[in-house]
Amino acid sequence: MARNYGGLYNIARWGEPYFTVNQDGHLCVNTHGDQRESGQEIDVLHVIQAAKDSVQFPMILRFPGLLKHHLDSLHTAFDNAIKNTGYMARYQGVFPVKVNQNKAIIQDFVHFGHGYNYGLEAGSKPELLIAMSCLTKANSKAFLVCNGYKDAEYVALALSARAMGLNAIIVMEMEEELDIIIDQSNKLGVDPVVGVRAKLLTKIPGHFGSTAGKHGKFGLPAKKIYEVANRLRHLEKLQWLKLLHFHIGSMIPSTEIVSKAATEAADIYCTLVNEYGARMDTLDCGGGLGVDYDGTRSGSDMSVAYGLEEYASSIVQAVRVKCEDNGVDHPVLCTESGRAMVSHHSMIILEALSAIPEPKDDEETTPEELQAMIDDLSSKKWLKGDDDAAVAKPMSSHAAEIKEHGIEIYKVAKKLAKSVMAKETTIYNYHMNLSIFSLVPDCWGIQQLFPMMPVSRLHERPTNMATLIDLTCDSDGKVEKFIRGAQTLPLHPLDPKLGGYYVAVLLSGAYQEALSSKHNLFGGPSIVRVDESGGIVTADLGATTEELISTMRYDVNQDILDVIHERAEEHGVWKMVGEIVKAGLTTMPYLIEYQVPLPGTA
Numbered sequence: 001m002a003r004n005y006g007g008l009y010n011i012a013r014w015g016e017p018y019f020t021v022n023q024d025g026h027l028c029v030n031t032h033g034d035q036r037e038s039g040q041e042i043d044v045l046h047v048i049q050a051a052k053d054s055v056q057f058p059m060i061l062r063f064p065g066l067l068k069h070h071l072d073s074l075h076t077a078f079d080n081a082i083k084n085t086g087y088m089a090r091y092q093g094v095f096p097v098k099v100n101q102n103k104a105i106i107q108d109f110v111h112f113g114h115g116y117n118y119g120l121e122a123g124s125k126p127e128l129l130i131a132m133s134c135l136t137k138a139n140s141k142a143f144l145v146c147n148g149y150k151d152a153e154y155v156a157l158a159l160s161a162r163a164m165g166l167n168a169i170i171v172m173e174m175e176e177e178l179d180i181i182i183d184q185s186n187k188l189g190v191d192p193v194v195g196v197r198a199k200l201l202t203k204i205p206g207h208f209g210s211t212a213g214k215h216g217k218f219g220l221p222a223k224k225i226y227e228v229a230n231r232l233r234h235l236e237k238l239q240w241l242k243l244l245h246f247h248i249g250s251m252i253p254s255t256e257i258v259s260k261a262a263t264e265a266a267d268i269y270c271t272l273v274n275e276y277g278a279r280m281d282t283l284d285c286g287g288g289l290g291v292d293y294d295g296t297r298s299g300s301d302m303s304v305a306y307g308l309e310e311y312a313s314s315i316v317q318a319v320r321v322k323c324e325d326n327g328v329d330h331p332v333l334c335t336e337s338g339r340a341m342v343s344h345h346s347m348i349i350l351e352a353l354s355a356i357p358e359p360k361d362d363e364e365t366t367p368e369e370l371q372a373m374i375d376d377l378s379s380k381k382w383l384k385g386d387d388d389a390a391v392a393k394p395m396s397s398h399a400a401e402i403k404e405h406g407i408e409i410y411k412v413a414k415k416l417a418k419s420v421m422a423k424e425t426t427i428y429n430y431h432m433n434l435s436i437f438s439l440v441p442d443c444w445g446i447q448q449l450f451p452m453m454p455v456s457r458l459h460e461r462p463t464n465m466a467t468l469i470d471l472t473c474d475s476d477g478k479v480e481k482f483i484r485g486a487q488t489l490p491l492h493p494l495d496p497k498l499g500g501y502y503v504a505v506l507l508s509g510a511y512q513e514a515l516s517s518k519h520n521l522f523g524g525p526s527i528v529r530v531d532e533s534g535g536i537v538t539a540d541l542g543a544t545t546e547e548l549i550s551t552m553r554y555d556v557n558q559d560i561l562d563v564i565h566e567r568a569e570e571h572g573v574w575k576m577v578g579e580i581v582k583a584g585l586t587t588m589p590y591l592i593e594y595q596v597p598l599p600g601t602a
């Protein structure tokens with residue numbers, strides 16, 4: 001039996017049942033999840049080898065089979081929860097387009113979701129236009145939930161969707177939107193279906209918490225929602241109001257919070273029905289279903305302590321209990337799970353360019369000295385607030401000083417951790433064909449951690465402790481934090497005789513592509529769509545240099561090509577320069593094995 005080092009990366013915990021390591025020591029994908037039969041695993045290295053002839057690195061491999069599997073699992077979970085608790089209405093979800101707007105993904109969801117009446121959620125005008133066109137292929141009952149701040153143009157688009165026979169619901173984020181809705185409805189002669197977004201008091205701790213709570217950015221507090229109902233009643237338009245919506249943020253850490261939020265919202269729902277006479281029929285519980293990125297089930301920012309079944313039954317139970325207490329009919333339940341639906345189906349493939357041992361700095365302060373610095377900093381008297389001078393300062397500047405101080409301690413502590421480790425091991429800087437800012441912006445922006453591992457040689461012990469360095473001219477362009485608190489990633493020494501060495505960034509299908517930025521004008525990756533048997537369906541090149549330059553308002557022909565042409569002609573070198581420049585414009589900006597054509601051969 002060959003050895004298997006997948007355990008070093010915790011693959012069984014975050015990856016089961018979709019990702020495994022096979023007999024050859026290669027990373028594999030199982031799009032059938034638990035129901036797979038042997039021989040159905042897709043060997044990732046084989047896909048990369050087939051794809052690299054037609055597209056450049058870095059590339060995203062997409063497995064639409066995993067989208068289908070997640071969609072089926074979501075519906076099974078809600079169907080079971082509904083059956084087991086005697087809930088009397090159905091579940092009907094939507095995919096929030098903002099999580100990944102790519103055409104193939106949205107079309108896949110509409111296609112795979114047809115039998116479930118699965119719909120889409122939009123948060124802006126471009127997303128609404130995508131949803132309107134893609135939903136023409138969906139079941140006509142499928143929801144088109146229109147969230148986000150709205151102007152007259154947005155509302156007019158949503159009403160057009162309704163006029164086209166799509167089940168569009170305009171969800172009010174602000175009171176002021178009601179005037180726009182009334183006005184546009186009169187102008188266009190289309191009756192809207194209206195929802196209201198509730199600003200709940202229930203909120204989640206940690207990074208994603210600021211969406212909800214009293215100070216949350218979105219929605220109306222209960223009192224304002226009742227005012228909206230009153231206003232609609234006076235206008236004799238109360239029949240417009242059908243849906244109550246809430247979304248308390250991404251990565252909800254526990255089912256206690258899911259239940260609490262659903263209970264709070266169901267209470268508002270029941271009040272609208274019983275006290276205001278609204279003929280409500282749907283409760284939309286938003287997104288937030290989490291992904292266990294590190295496989296720890298810990299409920300930290302990178303992990304959630306529950307699965308799909310527990311999530312679904314928490315919502316169904318909470319709403320059922322509240323409605324029964326109030327004698328209100330059970331609403332149709334909608335959710336807008338995004339992250340949990342698409343994360344697994346994409347992996348980013350990075351190519352290693354070189355591995356260089358990090359030089360050990362002799363002058364570096366010793367761990368003992370660093371420890372002493374931390375002790376000194378944290379024992380500063382005024383930090384404890386018993387210094388008269390400090391108290392006399394305005395509170396705000398005192399707070400700023402404490403913050404500054406905390407940051408300093410944190411910096412020294414980070415140095416200490418690194419120097420203790422460096423004493424014991426050599427760290428290797430793996431230079432990768434990558435821009436953090438373009439491919440995994442959340443690693444930079446919110447310190448998100450994705451599981452990463454080599455794609456091959458997993459029967460061989462990875463002996464190098466590695467950090468990943470990207471191509472950008474930016475000191476933030478590196479990865480030196482990995483899941484489960486690790487500061488290095490175990491990788492194999494590079495051996496050109498064995499072919500390319502690739503690192504996969506897993507569970508990376510949500511948010512990264514739209515948040516991607518163009519630092520140094522590196523752009524998006526190539527995208528390779530892989531079918532259930534590992535065959536390549538499509539392979540599209542990522543953004544080319546030409547496309548990236550034009551996003552900065554250059555006309556590539558006028559401002560770049562013509563100008564270079566003129567100057568090169570003056571020097572009599574256009575024949576050579578022209579070919580090189582044209583090749584440069586039409587390829588991706590990442591490194592390639594580009595061969596300069598010999599003069600006169602083309």
Ligand SMILES: *Cc1c(COP(=O)(O)O)cnc(C)c1O
Nearest residue numbers: 096247250287288336337338339
């Ligand atoms: C972002 C967002 C979602 C998706 O959240 P996930 O955490 O990805 O499930 C759903 N609904 C609304 C209103 C959102 O803003």
